[in-house]
Amino acid sequence: MQNHRPLDTGPQISVSCFQKRYGLFFFLYALVVNVSASSIQLQESTENCQDFGDNFIRFVVEGEPVVLKAPFLRDFFSLPYKLSWHKNDSEKTVLGVGESGRTWIKDNALWIVPASVEDTGTYICTIRNESYCATKSIELKVLKKMTASLHLISYRQTVVSSSPGRLVCPEINDFIQKTNKMEIKWYKDSVLLDESNKKFSILKGSTDCHINNVSLNNSGYYTCELPFVHGNVKYNITRHIKLRVLKKKEDSFPVIILPNKTISTSLGSKLIIPCKAFFGLGPQSTMLLWWTANKTFVDNVYKEGRVKEGQHHKYLENNKSYLEAPLIFDSVEKKDLYTEFVCTARNRLGSQTLHARVKEEPPFSWGIAVAPLSLILLVFVGIWIHRRWKQRSGKAYTPGKSKIISHECQPYTP
Amino acid sequence: MNGKPSALRNTSDIGAGVGILFPRNRQTPQNIDKEKVPIGEIHDVQQQVWILKGETLIAAPHEKGVNPVSLKVLPCRDDSLPKDKGDPIYLGINETDFCLCCEVSGGQPQLQLVKEDIMKLYNNPEAVKAFVFYQNRTGSTSTLESAAYPDWFISSSDKDQPIILTHNTKSQYNTAFYLDITTPNSER
Numbered sequence: 001m002q003n004h005r006p007l008d009t010g011p012q013i014s015v016s017c018f019q020k021r022y023g024l025f026f027f028l029y030a031l032v033v034n035v036s037a038s039s040i041q042l043q044e045s046t047e048n049c050q051d052f053g054d055n056f057i058r059f060v061v062e063g064e065p066v067v068l069k070a071p072f073l074r075d076f077f078s079l080p081y082k083l084s085w086h087k088n089d090s091e092k093t094v095l096g097v098g099e100s101g102r103t104w105i106k107d108n109a110l111w112i113v114p115a116s117v118e119d120t121g122t123y124i125c126t127i128r129n130e131s132y133c134a135t136k137s138i139e140l141k142v143l144k145k146m147t148a149s150l151h152l153i154s155y156r157q158t159v160v161s162s163s164p165g166r167l168v169c170p171e172i173n174d175f176i177q178k179t180n181k182m183e184i185k186w187y188k189d190s191v192l193l194d195e196s197n198k199k200f201s202i203l204k205g206s207t208d209c210h211i212n213n214v215s216l217n218n219s220g221y222y223t224c225e226l227p228f229v230h231g232n233v234k235y236n237i238t239r240h241i242k243l244r245v246l247k248k249k250e251d252s253f254p255v256i257i258l259p260n261k262t263i264s265t266s267l268g269s270k271l272i273i274p275c276k277a278f279f280g281l282g283p284q285s286t287m288l289l290w291w292t293a294n295k296t297f298v299d300n301v302y303k304e305g306r307v308k309e310g311q312h313h314k315y316l317e318n319n320k321s322y323l324e325a326p327l328i329f330d331s332v333e334k335k336d337l338y339t340e341f342v343c344t345a346r347n348r349l350g351s352q353t354l355h356a357r358v359k360e361e362p363p364f365s366w367g368i369a370v371a372p373l374s375l376i377l378l379v380f381v382g383i384w385i386h387r388r389w390k391q392r393s394g395k396a397y398t399p400g401k402s403k404i405i406s407h408e409c410q411p412y413t414p
Numbered sequence: 415m416n417g418k419p420s421a422l423r424n425t426s427d428i429g430a431g432v433g434i435l436f437p438r439n440r441q442t443p444q445n446i447d448k449e450k451v452p453i454g455e456i457h458d459v460q461q462q463v464w465i466l467k468g469e470t471l472i473a474a475p476h477e478k479g480v481n482p483v484s485l486k487v488l489p490c491r492d493d494s495l496p497k498d499k500g501d502p503i504y505l506g507i508n509e510t511d512f513c514l515c516c517e518v519s520g521g522q523p524q525l526q527l528v529k530e531d532i533m534k535l536y537n538n539p540e541a542v543k544a545f546v547f548y549q550n551r552t553g554s555t556s557t558l559e560s561a562a563y564p565d566w567f568i569s570s571s572d573k574d575q576p577i578i579l580t581h582n583t584k585s586q587y588n589t590a591f592y593l594d595i596t597t598p599n600s601e602r
Contacts, residue, residue, distance in 0.1 A: 056479030071574040156476040157461040158592065160554040168461040170475040171573065246594055248554070285595040286452060286501075288489055296539055297491075314597065346489060348501050348551070 049126060049133035057139040059152045065113040065228060065235050067174045070125035070136040081129045085110040088122040088137065095123075109174070113230055115142045150221055154240040159218070162248045165211035167241055169224035172207060175237045177228065180205050187223040219245040252280040254287075254345035256354040258324075264361045271329040272310075273356055277345035279321040287314060288346045289325045293339050298327065306330050332358060451532065453508055454485040454595040458570045458588050459555065464577055466507060469527050471577040473570040484508040486532050487595050492541035495561065500550030502541065502561060506532035514568070515544050516560040516579060523563040525579045555590040 060066050068085070085095045085105060096105035104111050112119055124137045143153065159165030169184050176182055186193040186202055186209045193200045193209065199218075201210045211218055222241040227234055258276040265271045279287045291298045291309050298309050310326040327341060341356045457463050462473040463482030474480055486506035495502050505514040512527040513535065519526070528545075535542050546561035547568065558568040560579060569580040569587035580587040 056481075059478060069574070152478050154478065155461075156463075158455075158457060158594075160592065160594075163554045166459060166461070168475075170461065170477070283596075285597070286487075286489070287597060290491065297537060299537065300539060344491070346491075348549070 049128070049135045052134060052136045057141050059141050059143060059148075060115055061145055061148045061153060061238065062117050062142050063114050063145060063235070064238060065111065065175065065230070066115045066119075066140070066142075068110040068112070068123055068125075068138050068140065069108070070127075070138065079129050081127045083108050083125065083127045085123060085125050088124050114235055115140075117142050117144060150240055150242070154221065154242040156244065157241050158244045158246060159211060159214045160246045160248050161214050161216055163214060165214040165218065165245075167209040167211070167222055167224075167243060169207045169209075169226065169239050170241070172224075172226050172237050172239065175226055175228040176207075182207075182226065184209075185225040187225070189220055190223070214245055216245050216247065219243050247282075249283070249285050250281050251284050251286070251347050251349060252278075253349050254279050254347050254352050256343060256345050256352050257322075259343065259354065259356045261355060262357050262359050264359045265329075265332050266361045267334060268331055271332050271358065273327045273329075273341070273358075274324055275327065275343035275345075275354065275356075276322060276324040277343075277352070279323060279345070279347055281319055282321065283316065284321045284347065286347045287321060287323045288344075289323045290344055291325065291327045292342045292344065295340075295342070298341075306333075307336070327356075329358075450597060451486045451488055451506075452595050452597045454487040454505075454593045455482075456485055456591050456593050457482075458592075459590050460570070460588060462570060462573065464570075466510070466512075469512070471507075471525075471527065472574055473577060474573055485593070487593075488532055488536040490541045490546045490561075491536070492539065495541055495546070499559060499561075500548035500557075502546050503549050504532050504535045504542075504545050505547060505558070506530075513545055514547070516562050516566065517544060518563075522581075523560060523566045523579050525568060525577060549593065552590075554592060556593050557589050558591065558593075 058066075058068070083105070085103075086092050087095060095103045096110050102113055108125075110123060110125070120140060120142045122137050122139055124135050126133065126135045128134070143149075155170045157167055159167070167186075169186075172184075182205050184202065184207060186200065188200075193202065199212055201212065202208075203210075207224075209222070209224070220243060222243055224239050224241070226237040228237050229235070254277050256275065256277045259273045263271065263273055275289060275291065277287075277289055289312065293301045293307065298307060302308060307327065307329050310328045313324040315322055323345070325343075327343070329336065336358045337360055339358070341358070342353050343356065344351055344353045346352075457476070458473060460473075461475065463476045463480065464471045465474050465480060466483050471483065474482075476482055486504075486508050488504045488506075490502040490504055492502070506512060507514075507527065511529045511531070513530040513532055515526045515528040515530070516523050517526050517528075518524070530545065535545050541561065543562040547558040548561060550557045550559065560566045560568075563579070566579045566581055567589040568577060568591070569589045570577050570591075571587050578587070580589065
């Protein structure tokens with residue numbers, strides 16, 4: 001953008017050479033410039049000008065005053081320059097010359113008061129001095145009042161729910177005639193927002209409309225209207241706004257739920273340590289989780305990838321936001337037992353860390369594995385012996401009691 | 415974008431290892447979350463969005479046809495940064511290689527767009543201070559202060575004027591922005 005491309009052809013360069021070398025020819029040069037300047041009054045030539053391309057299409061409604069600007073162009077000129085506007089039609093007529101008519105130039109901007117459907121087209125702003133020339137085009141589409149689609153002519157604005165909101169009547173500064181007494185009328189879906197409406201406050205002399213406490217149903221189309229008087233004719237400067245309400249995010253301090261602080265494993269085996277954190281109710285804006293080993297990001301420590309941070313997994317469960325990220329060991333090595341692995345969960349409110357230590361499991365031994373089995377076997381054998389003993393002793397010594405037992409058991413043994 | 419080793423595609427495989435099992439009851443996401451950089455939509459209190467003109471950010475009302483920039487937002491995870499300034503973040507222009515950077519030029523700090531991989535900044539253990547901004551929230555707006563140049567804030571002014579760093583927060587420059595950050599592909 002900063003490259004000023006001087007013209008390599010054209011009268012300016014050759015004339016400036018004359019000027020440098022032969023002062024005598026300056027008169028001739030002035031004559032040439034004067035002649036071309038007077039022709040500019042009628043027709044604009046943009047040959048040999050650096051073109052800064054089309055701007056986007058500007059949609060306006062017929063009957064309203066319009067101001068077209070090409071603000072970037074003048075940034076290229078530190079020396080005095082000449083600015084002109086013309087419509088890119090077959091005549092290439094220069095616009096805004098003199099104060100009469102519907103068009104004029106004020107502060108380098110082209111005014112069309114009021115715009116009509118025939119004004120639709122491409123407008124080109126040309127800035128030139130002796131050594132450089134630049135153009136910028138603006139597409140203007142003037143829509144009929146009855147058929148103008150709100151979607152095309154609306155500005156997008158955004159507010160956040162459950163907090164104060166501010167709508168701004170956009171691009172009207174050029175039309176403000178009495179700042180202090182300026183009164184902008186605001187409408188929501190064609191209904192005038194006046195003082196009786198407690199939800200909105202509109203101050204005199206301000207281009208804003210304040211929403212006291214934004215709720216989701218405040219979204220929709222708004223219109224602001226500023227009166228503008230020119231030549232005893234009163235115009236309305238109308239702007240349409242499509243307001244979007246963002247739901248306020250309810251995040252809470254992150255809480256790490258997993259991992260356990262100590263993880264037992266055996267050397268040489270694969271190990272996965274998940275880290276899971278809760279970040280609040282509903283979808284969240286910032287949810288971050290990462291692993292470090294001895295205070296350095298895991299990926300920076302284990303470049304060969306033996307230990308790595310796995311896929312991040314984000315989900316909502318019962319409207320609660322969670323994020324998980326596993327730490328994956330391809331094969332646990334002895335040095336891992338002395339490394340401090342830390343999982344950090346962070347959002348905009350703060351962060352929480354959890355230290356995880358890898359511990360070696362005691363090696364497998366047959367004695368330890370068999371011992372509980374032997375014990376269980378012993379208990380079963382004991383119970384069996386006890387029953388046998390009871391049955392035998394019952395038959396031999398207490399026949400009366402046996403009768404009672406059999407009597408008690410009667411309902412169960414029909 | 416980052417040099418992350420490709421993560422295991424099937425969680426049931428990794429669950430076979432010794433140790434704590436990774437939960438198997440949810441579907442595995444298709445992408446590593448780190449490649450899904452959180453995206454921020456930004457506008458100032460005058461309801462102006464940022465647009466990219468060459469290598470300059472400028473403020474403009476969001477009318478039809480205006481293509482506002484969205485920001486890639488990633489935290490700076492350097493613990494040594496001051497905690498009272500706000501959330502330290504890196505800012506990149508979405509769909510470009512540009513990151514927002516503060517450099518002294520013409521005797522004072524200037525906001526510049528510099529070609530840099532935001533993931534590289536994010537993965538750097540130490541803060542790359544020229545690219546770090548403290549996001550300090552008040553209500554629903556945030557200020558963005560340069561970490562390299564304290565008390566210099568990202569600011570906007572009128573339509574078509576560039577987004578710059580300002581030292582004087584009470585001037586005509588506006589330093590309060592609405593920055594709405596969403597992480598793509600949040601599962602439900």
